[in-house]
Each structure stands twice: as C-alpha cells, then as structure tokens.
Amino acid sequence: MAKNTDVMEARLTIEEDFKKGYDLPVYVYKPWCKSCEICVAFCPKNVLEMGEDRKPIVARPDDCILCKQCEIRCPDLAIFVTREKKK
Ligand code: SF4
C-alpha cells in the first residue's frame, strides 16, 4: 500500500508530466509498476506493450477505446486512463 508521501510524490510527478504536455490516452506511473503485464494482457485492443525497462508503453494510442480495463485490473494503481469516453 502506498504511503501518503508516495502518493504526494506521484501526484507531483504526474502533474509535472501533464504540464509538459503529456498527451496519450493512458499514463503509467512507473515507480508503482511491478511489471506484472496484467494491463498488457487485458487490453482488448493491444494498445500496450512492455518496454525495454519492463514497464508498459502506450504503443498504439490511436487504438485505445478508453475502456479502462488496464486501470481496473492493475493491482498497484500504476496505470490510468487520461481521457473520458465520449458519450
Ligand atoms: S498491471 Fe500495473 S503493475 Fe502490472 S504491468 Fe501494468 S501498470 Fe505495471
């Protein structure tokens, strides 16, 4: 379980990345990722793949349907969808 200080640090890092213009439909907070590949396995559109650092990368962002399966299945809250599905 993440400590409060870890959560604060994560929030600051993520905010910084978005200020710098992060613009993909999915974000991976690498320090919390344990490289289990569950998100890759459950993505129905094959959007994610494991990078050389054994963390997921958003390899095919245009195929993402914002279904949130990656976010819901990650046991470590390390990945989240950055956009709302259009109604
Ligand atoms: S499910 Fe979570 S912990 Fe596992 S590889 Fe994906 S982001 Fe990392």
Ligand code: SF4
């Ligand atoms: S939101 Fe759905 S389609 Fe997009 S990366 Fe996550 S699991 Fe794949």
